[in-house]
Amino acid sequence: MQISLTVNGKNYQVTPPPMKRLLDVLREDLAWTGTKEGCGEGECGACTAIMDGVLVLTCMVPICQAAGKHVTTIEGLAADGKLHRLQQAFLEKGGAQCGICTPGMIIAAAYYLEHPDEAEDIGEALAGNQCRCTGYTRIFESVKAASSLYSIV
Amino acid sequence: MAIPGKQVTVWGSMQCPYYVQKALAPLFGMEPEQIRVVQTETGGGFGGKEEYPNMIAGHAALLSWKAGGRAVKMIYDRREDMWATTKRHPSKTRIKAGFKRDGTLVVLDIDLLLDGGAYPTLSSVVLSRGTLHAAGPYKCDCTRVRGRVVMTNSVPYGAFRGFGAPQSIYAIEMHMNRSAQELGIDPAEIRRRNFLHKGDQMPTGQVIKEEIDLEMMMDRALELSSYQRKRSEFEEFNKRGETHRRGIGLSVFFHGSGFTGSGETRIGSEVAMRLTAQGGVEVLVANVEYGQGTNTVLAQIAAEACRIPPDLVEIHQPDTAAVPNSGPTVASRTTMITGKLVERASLELRKRLREPDDFTTAARQYLAEHGELKVTVRYEPSAEIHWDDETYRGEAYAAYAWSCDVAEVELDLIDCTARATNFVSVVECGRVINPLLAACQITSFPLRPMCRRFRSSLSSFRIRIPVPIRPKVSVRCPLMGRRPLSHRLWLKR
Numbered sequence: 325m326q327i328s329l330t331v332n333g334k335n336y337q338v339t340p341p342p343m344k345r346l347l348d349v350l351r352e353d354l355a356w357t358g359t360k361e362g363c364g365e366g367e368c369g370a371c372t373a374i375m376d377g378v379l380v381l382t383c384m385v386p387i388c389q390a391a392g393k394h395v396t397t398i399e400g401l402a403a404d405g406k407l408h409r410l411q412q413a414f415l416e417k418g419g420a421q422c423g424i425c426t427p428g429m430i431i432a433a434a435y436y437l438e439h440p441d442e443a444e445d446i447g448e449a450l451a452g453n454q455c456r457c458t459g460y461t462r463i464f465e466s467v468k469a470a471s472s473l474y475s476i477v
Numbered sequence: 478m479a480i481p482g483k484q485v486t487v488w489g490s491m492q493c494p495y496y497v498q499k500a501l502a503p504l505f506g507m508e509p510e511q512i513r514v515v516q517t518e519t520g521g522g523f524g525g526k527e528e529y530p531n532m533i534a535g536h537a538a539l540l541s542w543k544a545g546g547r548a549v550k551m552i553y554d555r556r557e558d559m560w561a562t563t564k565r566h567p568s569k570t571r572i573k574a575g576f577k578r579d580g581t582l583v584v585l586d587i588d589l590l591l592d593g594g595a596y597p598t599l600s601s602v603v604l605s606r607g608t609l610h611a612a613g614p615y616k617c618d619c620t621r622v623r624g625r626v627v628m629t630n631s632v633p634y635g636a637f638r639g640f641g642a643p644q645s646i647y648a649i650e651m652h653m654n655r656s657a658q659e660l661g662i663d664p665a666e667i668r669r670r671n672f673l674h675k676g677d678q679m680p681t682g683q684v685i686k687e688e689i690d691l692e693m694m695m696d697r698a699l700e701l702s703s704y705q706r707k708r709s710e711f712e713e714f715n716k717r718g719e720t721h722r723r724g725i726g727l728s729v730f731f732h733g734s735g736f737t738g739s740g741e742t743r744i745g746s747e748v749a750m751r752l753t754a755q756g757g758v759e760v761l762v763a764n765v766e767y768g769q770g771t772n773t774v775l776a777q778i779a780a781e782a783c784r785i786p787p788d789l790v791e792i793h794q795p796d797t798a799a800v801p802n803s804g805p806t807v808a809s810r811t812t813m814i815t816g817k818l819v820e821r822a823s824l825e826l827r828k829r830l831r832e833p834d835d836f837t838t839a840a841r842q843y844l845a846e847h848g849e850l851k852v853t854v855r856y857e858p859s860a861e862i863h864w865d866d867e868t869y870r871g872e873a874y875a876a877y878a879w880s881c882d883v884a885e886v887e888l889d890l891i892d893c894t895a896r897a898t899n900f901v902s903v904v905e906c907g908r909v910i911n912p913l914l915a916a917c918q919i920t921s922f923p924l925r926p927m928c929r930r931f932r933s934s935l936s937s938f939r940i941r942i943p944v945p946i947r948p949k950v951s952v953r954c955p956l957m958g959r960r961p962l963s964h965r966l967w968l969k970r
Contacts, residue, residue: 363555418917422521422768456521457768459924462917 327391331356332400338387346390347371347382350397358398358427362454369453372428373397379435381452398427401434410434410470419466421457429453433467440471478549479542481505486513487538491530492522493805494763494795500531501538516795522767524636527807528599529563563598563635566591566626568607570648580662582671584619587611589645591626591634598635600626605737607641609873612680613649614691614731615671620680636807638922642732650728663708665699668729682870687877694903695729695881702883702901720891723898727883733874734907735810738864741856741875747801748818750779750826751851752844756837757789758826760819762803764811765795770914771811777910778816782823785836801853812910813876818854825852879905882923900924 325342328335331354338353350356350373362370364383371382374396382395401408410430413419420426429450436442436449443449446467455463479485485505491497494514502509514534519526533551541549553561568591575584589611593600608624657667672691678684699705704725711723735741749761760779766772772792780787793800803815829850833839843850864871885899900923909915 365555418913420768421917421921422519424520456523457921458917459921461920461924 325388327387329390329392330394332396340387342388343386345383346373346375346380346385346387346395349387349390350382350395356397356399360424360427362424362428367454368425368428369432369450370425370428372431372453374431374435379432396431398431401430408434410437410467413466413470414463417466417469418462419458425453425455425457429455429463433470436467437471446471478546479505479538480546481542482507484511484513485538486515487534488515488517489530489534489537490519490526491516491534492519492524492526492765492767492807493528493530494765494797495802496528496805497531497534498797501535504535505538505542512797514797516765519765519767522765522769522806523638524640524807525562525564526767527636527805529633529635532561560632563594563633563637565637565639566593566600566603566607566634566641566644568592568641568644568648570611570645572648572652574652574656576656576660576667578660580657580660580667580670582615582617585612585615585617585621587620587622587645587649589622589624589648591624591641591644592629592631593626594629594631594634596633598633600634602737603634603636603641605641606733607645608869609681609733609737610642610731611645611649613646613653614673614729614879615649615653615668616673616677617671617680618678622680639732640808642730646728646730650730654726665695665704665727668727669695672729673731679873681873683872683874689877689879689905691729691879691881694879694905695727698727698881698883698901698903701903702885702899704883707885720889722888722890723885724888725883725885727881729879729881731877731879732809734808734813734876734878735874736808738866738871738873739858740808741804741810741814742858744802744804744856746804746814746818746856747853748803748815748822749801749851749853750819750822751849752826752840753789753791754841754844755789756840757785757791758783758823758840759791759793760822761793761800762815762819763795763797763800763805764803764815765806766792767806769811769918770911771806773914774812774816774910775819778819779823782820783827783836789837804856809878814856816910818856821854822852825854826850876907878907884923 326337326339328337331350336354338349340349340353347359347361350359359373359382360370361383362368366381366384369381373380373382375385375390376393402411407415410433414426414430432450432453436446446464450463485501485507487497487501494516497514498509498512501512505512537549537551541547568589570590571588573586574582576582589607591600591604591607604624604626608622611622612620653667654664657664660667669692673679673685673689675685675688702725704727707725711725715722736744751759751761753759758779760775762775764771776787776790776792779790803818804810827836829852830836830839830843859875862872862875864873881903883901884897887896887898902919902923904919906915
């Protein structure tokens with residue numbers, strides 16, 4: 325089955341089995357390894373990416389559903405050699421420790437910054453993303469810092 | 478990848494590459510040098526990747542051997558991971574204590590029992606740390622601690638953040654609370670009357686040589702949490718008999734840094750450093766970065782000791798073919814032990830370059846004239862530290878961290894949930910190398926056992942968080958017991 329999809333602005337033609345997970349296609353076939361696998365069963369949010377403007381768990385998306393779609397992963401956030409403001413905030417505020425949840429966390433937070441009306445607060449926006457290192461507090465601080473930066477700009 | 482008799486190479490997520498090498502050598506009947514172990518990005522560690530990667534590496538290497546040397550990759554899915562890898566030891570502790578009427582502790586008899594699961598793993602070492610932390614930060618001249626670990630038909634238990642100490646600390650702290658209740662003394666007061674001070678002896682005979690002011694730490698924690706006011710407020714609130722109950726409690730504890738007793742002497746860690754073509758240095762250690770900041774802290778230490786900017790410091794990937802054995806990345810030892818060795822190696826490099834004002838230029842000059850410069854330093858046991866494994870007497874740990882935590886909880890009697898509504902932690906952690914990373918560790922430490930998800934805001938040493946402990950959580954850790962916390966509380970009411 326030939327499938328074309330766009331990842332971080334680049335077009336790809338792949339021929340995986342139709343039920344192969346988008347996560348595996350990203351990591352194995354296309355070498356976008358920024359997206360991580362945590363639980364592999366849709367619970368932890370480590371594999372979060374944005375597909376056609378919607379937040380998805382890539383371990384729960386068979387590649388056949390991604391045909392013709394635009395996928396943005398953590399690698400697609402930084403532009404012109406400059407970190408995304410969320411990435412900068414995570415760096416400065418200690419929002420990242422071991423790094424496994426971080427890509428999904430930042431993608432979900434980026435989605436929240438773009439769509440602030442869809443969640444009541446940062447806690448709800450990141451409710452689908454689990455972290456075992458930080459205790460979340462510094463993640464929330466990082467997102468808060470990035471969002472205040474956003475409102476000034 | 479395994480080609481028997483020739484070479485075995487393992488890449489993996491692990492905390493201790495040299496442990497894996499040591500485990501694989503007898504498995505293949507080869508010399509340790511023929512086994513190459515490379516740490517790849519580890520993700521989180523928390524002790525779960527201390528010793529268990531030996532098993533996974535062994536299985537993968539054997540499969541590769543069977544497949545004639547072809548590369549084999551092993552990944553556990555979530556369920557396999559839960560079945561096979563190590564968890565924290567469940568524990569049961571019985572404590573008998575004798576107090577004078579004024580709350581002075583005179584006798585302490587502790588019996589600590591750990592569930593070791595079906596395999597030996599690191600149970601004996603976990604038990605050792607649990608035993609050494611069992612008496613808490615209290616002065617008692619007549620203490621007996623009995624520690625046992627028993628084999629059961631359960632999943633394997635092993636290293637996990639705190640390594641046996643949290644189980645013991647929970648027990649002694651609960652016992653202090655109950656004793657306070659029996660004696661009609663405030664829980665903070667009974668602790669204050671028994672704190673260890675400089676010059677006091679711990680149960681192993683270790684005399685505390687550092688200045689430690691637990692009274693001051695506890696006062697600060699009580700002040701930050703408005704402990705006294707809230708205690709009476711909550712008592713009033715609970716009397717009203719609404720659907721919620723509120724409580725506030727505290728704990729005081731110490732934690733030994735580095736390996737227990739003569740562990741560091743036995744490991745004899747080695748650290749190497751060499752000059753780079755850019756005029757900087759490369760640090761060669763087997764200690765692993767898994768989010769706790771190893772690479773940042775070691776780079777900071779090397780940069781400061783060599784007097785160069787931190788971006789001229791490179792840290793080599795932990796790879797047994799390239800780095801010396803600087804010991805495992807466990808037991809809060811990396812900054813303390815490896816960090817000190819990095820400092821010594823840096824100073825040695827400076828000495829070889831004849832204490833230059835401009836390290837970078839001198840390093841480039843040296844490389845052009847003489848070729849490579851690499852120094853290796855080895856851990857030297859301090860003459861002041863003696864430990865006897867037979868009698869369990871002596872200096873159990875070279876240094877201790879001290880802490881006082883105050884937690885507030887709110888119970889919802891209708892939906893069976895508990896929320897931590899405030900948390901204050903005052904920590905004496907010695908000399909901090911990187912304030913941000915240290916704060917990250919301290920804030921995450923109390924939150925981990927309390928929650929899976931919550932909403933929060935906090936400043937570094939003061940945490941205010943409503944934490945829903947979901948009734949479904951049934952983690953086998955001493956803070957919660959085998960049954961979910963909320964269920965237990967419900968039944969007790």
